[in-house]
Amino acid sequence: MNYLSKISRRSFVIGSAAAGGGLAIGFDLPFGPKSAQASASEPELGVWVVVKPDDSVIIRIARSEMGQGTITGLAQLVAEELECDWSKVSTEYPTPGQNVARKRAWGSYSTGGSRGIRESHEYVRQGGAAARMMLIQAAANEWKIPVEQCSAANSIITGPDGRKTTFGKVTEAASKLPVPDKPKLKDPKDWKIAGKPLKRLDTADKVTGKQIYGSDxxxxxxxxxxxxxxxxxxxxxxxxxxxxxxxxxxxxxxxxxxxxxxxxxxxxxxxxxxxxxxxxxxxxxxPNAKVSSSSIADTLKQGLDAEQGFVGNKSGDAKAAIASAAKKVEAVYSYPYQNHAPMEPxxxxxxxxxxxxxxxxxxxxxxxxxxxxxxxxxxxxxxxxxxxxxxxxxxxxxxxxxxxxxxxxxxxxxxxxxxxxxxWSREEDMVQGRYHPVMQCKLVGAFDKDNNLTGMHMRLSGQSILAAVRPAIVEQQKGRDPLAFQGVFESGEHAFGYTIPNLLIDHAMHNPHVPPGFWRGVNINQNCIFMECFMDELAHAAGQDALEFRRKFLGKHPKNLAVLNAVAEKIGWDKPAPKGIYRGLAHMKAFAAYVAAAAEISVTDGNKIKVHRIVAATDPIYAVNPAQIDRQVAGSFVYGLSALFLQECTVKDGRIVETNFDTYDSMRIAQMPKVESIIMPSGGTDPWGGVGEPTICVAAPAVLNAYFNATGKRIRSIPLKNHGITMV
Amino acid sequence: MANLTINGKAFDLDVEPDTPLLWAIRENAGLTGTKYGCGIAQCGACTVHIDGVAIRSCGVPVSEAVGKQITTIEGLASANGALHKVQQAWIANDVPQCGYCQTGMIMAVAALLKDKPKPTDADIDTAITNICRCGTFQQVREAIHQAATA
Incomplete structure (x- = not known):
């Protein structure tokens, strides 16, 4: 088997480059002095690149490919700096044991939180640049001329008089040179491979059945x-x-x-x-054999009015503003347990x-x-x-x-x-999940007599993922789970996008026995529904347009405003929708990216929703492969809309009731809206944003807001199947 | 024991007659391109052709497949190795994400195009009911139309 032979013949020299590291990995690994033998036939140029004498290029990928295109994107970044011929590139995974043996030379292997590219782009590009410098140095040495007189492009090194050699011809000599430390990187505006909509590297075997998955x-x-x-x-x-x-x-x-x-x-x-x-x-x-969905919901409900909660975002005095309001708007939302249900158990x-x-x-x-x-x-x-x-x-x-x-x-x-x-059987997969946590949310908005929003209190009540999975972080935060506030947090990659006077966002933590987990998008799924539907409720209560109302609070958040404006413009928000079509908006900052959606739906018989079209904007700061980002956006909506319409894991007698796709359904092609993505990287020095997850959160509230505009009904609990609403 | 004809080849398999065809194909014939997703004919990851018709093989006992022509993803390309036009369109449109459901999806689409060489979007909506959790549907639809014009 190809995969196994690749593993057995792969071997390594002792690495000198230390990449990444410093992240909390949540478990202890020993870092031993073990090393393996160098392989003469596969010259290693630093830890990220192998160039073979036949000019083929192997780029090492620490993160995992699960469909999101990360091996292609990461390889593009390395190849860009390496100046190699893209058609000669393949990839491989260094094993975790090798990473440990080489003192984590490849940094983190964690492929979640949309961090595959955004948290490793710098050191993998440096790996490509270092390998290029070694190859050019080897050619200069052979030609006995200063290295400054040589350059590389498309796997060919050119000297001052036009003489040429290839990467493959000098790779053996290059592999014996020291690895340059922290080489200078290209300005992204000069990218030729990165930033381009290249085809994925891993498609061919997926259409013939040759791709080996774990279950195969x-x-x-x-x-x-x-x-x-x-x-x-x-x-x-x-x-x-x-x-x-x-x-x-x-x-x-x-x-x-x-x-x-x-x-x-x-x-x-x-x-x-x-x-x-x-x-x-x-x-x-x-002890949990009597727990049910309703007993869990009753517990969470108590948290909605509890005196205190862990504070995730605060400015001014929200409670005082609410107490003195001329008008109050109040709403209670809830979000269920959901299973990941990947196709491969x-x-x-x-x-x-x-x-x-x-x-x-x-x-x-x-x-x-x-x-x-x-x-x-x-x-x-x-x-x-x-x-x-x-x-x-x-x-x-x-x-x-x-x-x-x-x-x-x-x-x-x-x-x-x-x-x-x-x-595992599918049934085992469904009942032994690590579920999207349950959450309820009570929101109260305060207006003065002139319909100005003067305060808001968002009270979350429900389950903490980190309390179960990374309790040390919760302990360090004195009991608070900072991740519970994704998208509405006080600062950072999940910072709240609105400036609202007198704001309080807090969390009453209740942890039922059902084990929670990180589920694509994690807590932005519910937080975006809660916040962006409630912003619509507030706009409606104030008699204002949903877009104009939001804009008032986005003055200090130009990147949030930019994605919202982009979807509004493309969908034609300032013009009437076609007859029978209703629109809704949502936006958020998540995983350091700015995302927005505008949905167009129609409703038949009050309960059959057709989602015709979703315009989606994303600003991930830098876009490594726009074609794959486009696919992640559309794919995230399938995952997010399946969750909105169809999916709940209910609890009865302490266990999960739904055991397969007959009761835990997932969207089909007939229900797929047309997705038009706007990829608008703003560049600059902000930390790069993620791609796989952020957009997932904006589809559901955009559709729910459109449903209100169509019917006058607010739906505040998920999934819609529980309201007799179907997706057609 | 069961004698099955898979991709034009005879297989003499040591399986009980009530074994789902999916598992005979995967474990006994050793053809793992046909995937297990649900076991209850909901997801379509196990789709194969039986006498040219797309069937979810997890729901078919081996006994019902005896004497019929079974085609799996491994047998979809021509004997000379040229990929089927659906496979080609899948590559041209970069359709797969994780890819696990795609072999079943491709088999379902290949059967659709045999029945309806120029399917409308409504035809696609009716015939293609496979689950894809990565959410490749937008590319799937584009690739079907491209394959139909190839």
């Missing part, structure tokens, strides 16, 4: 495992009757996995699953012996997977390795959470030497 992996002697964890979170295994299935076809072993799961190992996965379904398991459901393949534990896994964070292998195997870092495989979707489920890796290693430990591929 085959290893010699491999067996397959299916698993069930206690469906009530916090419960555990009481007993199971392995003898009942031991004789079923293909079954090799029935194993308990930790305290909470049971797995069947068989020759094929179908045999494993069939036996697992027939296996009698008794669960100790623990969770999986990992593990091979364990006392000397070595190897895991093959589609992961958004190879280092988090590596940490899970260490913990589950009990082996030291130099006896563990993780091989990353492209993901069949991630959306946040495969990053911070490595439960399936842990399980796969525990099962493999029961059968040393035998590779075990653990694959």
């Amino acid at each position: 992996l085959k290893l010699p002697g491999m067996l397959n495992a299916a698993i069930k964890e206690c469906p009530v979170f916090g419960g555990k295994v009481k007993s199971f009757d392995a003898a009942r299935v031991a004789g079923m076809k293909g079954v090799k072993k029935v194993v308990q996995v930790g305290n909470t799961g049971v797995a069947v190992v068989a020759d094929t996965w179908w045999h494993a699953k069939t036996a697992l379904d027939a296996l009698p398991i008794v669960w100790d459901e623990g 969770m999986n990992a393949t593990a091979r364990y012996t006392a000397d070595k534990c190897e895991v093959w896994v589609p992961t958004q964070d190879g280092e988090a997977s590596f940490a899970a292998v260490l913990a589950a195997s009990g082996l030291p870092a130099d006896k563990c390795e993780v091989y990353k495989i492209n993901l069949g979707g991630g959306f946040g489920r495969r990053g911070a959470f490595q439960d399936y890796v842990h399980q796969a290693v525990l099962i493999a430990k029961e059968m040393p030497g035998t590779p075990i591929k653990l694959l």
Whole structure:
């Protein structure tokens, strides 16, 4: 298998470049002195680039490809500085074990929070520039002329008298030169490869079936495992009757996995699953077996009026402004649990012996997977390795959470030497999620007698992701989860976009037993609905146009204003909509990008919504590949509108009720609106913004605001299917 | 045991007759381009052709496929290796994101174009009901129209 042979022949010299680092990674990894042998046939030019004598270029990618196009974008950035021939570029993943052995030479592997490109663009470009300088230096040395007289373009180095050589001819010599530290980078206005709408590097195998996903992996002697964890979170295994299935076809072993799961190992996965379904398991459901969606909602409701909350944004005295208001507007919103449901269910393949534990896994964070292998195997870092495989979707489920890796290693430990591929059923995937958290929100706006907005209180009540996943951050913040305020926060990459006099945004934290997780967009999904629908409510109460009303509070936020103006202009906000068409707006700053949407819908019978068109603007500060950004924008709306219309994970008897796509539906092509994206990078020195997530949040409030304009009805709880509203 | 004809080749597979065709294709015939997404014929990731008709193979027992021509994504290209026009249009339009659902999507579209060589948007909406969580639908629609004119 191509993938495996690539891994086994890859080897490395000791790296000198230290890239990235410094980010809280949420787990401890030992950084050992281990190193591997240099490979004479593959000259390494710093840690990011290998140029082979045949001129082919391999660019190393630390982040994970899950469909968002990050390997293409990152390779464009490296290739831009390298001055190589783009047609000769391919990519590879250095393994997490190699990163640890080389003192994190490739920096963070975490691929979430829309940070793949925005947080590594500088050091990967420096990696490309350093490699170019080494190649040019090697040519200058060979020609015995000053390096300043040589230049590189398109993988060719040219000397002063027009003499030429290729990268491939000097790469061996270049690889023996020192790696330049912090080379100067190009001005983005001179980019020729980066910034262009290039085709993805990884498409061909995806249309022929050759692309190997984790669930497709085959290893010699491999067996397959299916698993069930206690469906009530916090419960555990009481007993199971392995003898009942031991004789079923293909079954090799029935194993308990930790305290909470049971797995069947068989020759094929179908045999494993069939036996697992027939296996009698008794669960100790623990203390949460009576929890339901309504009991959770009742708890959250109490937080809406609690005296105190953790403060995420404050100016002036909102409560006093509300107390003395000539007119008050009040609304309560809510957002449900939702599952990531990537098309490829969770999986990992593990091979364990006392000397070595190897895991093959589609992961958004190879280092988090590596940490899970260490913990589950009990082996030291130099006896563990993780091989990353492209993901069949991630959306946040495969990053911070490595439960399936842990399980796969525990099962493999029961059968040393035998590779075990653990694959979850869709049903397991649905009931063992790390769910988009539940949140309720009460908003109160205050007007004076002249209809000027004088204050606003936004009270969030609900679940904290960080309290469950990164408790150290919450502790450091004296109990506050700063991430709960994404899009409405006091400062930073999720700063609130409006300047409102007398503002209070606070959070009453309640953490039900259902485990929360980072779900594409994370907390901007609900916060943008709450804030941008309420801004519409305020505009309506003041008798003002929704765009004009927003503009009043955007004077100090020119980039927010620019994206909002861009969608308004393109959709023709200042002109009447076509007959039967209704419009809505929304905007936000998220993941350091500025995004806005304007939606056009029609409504039939009061409850059938057709979303015809969404104009979307995004300012990610710099745009590395506009064609892929365009696809991320349109794709984010499919994820976001599926969530708005169709998706809720309800809780009954402590467990999730919806177990497959029949009850947890997802948009189809017939429901897809025409998406027109406006990519408007503003450049300059602001931190680069993300792409994969920010726009997801603006589709839902734009549609909800349009629905109000069509029907006069405000919908304040998600999903719309609970209101009898369908998407046509 | 079951004798299946997949991509024109005979396979003698050690499977029970009630095994879903999907798993016989993936695990016994070793053709992993056909994907598991839901197991209840909702998502379409497992779409193959049986006698030229697009079928969700997770819902078909092996016994029903015996004696029929099964085509998987691995068999969609011509014998000489030339990609099917749908595959070509997919590459030209950079359709796939994660790609996991795309083999099933392509098989569904290939069957549609056989029935309706110039499908309207309404034809596409009716025939193509596969789930794509990355949300590639806008490119899927463009690529279908491009393939129809190829």
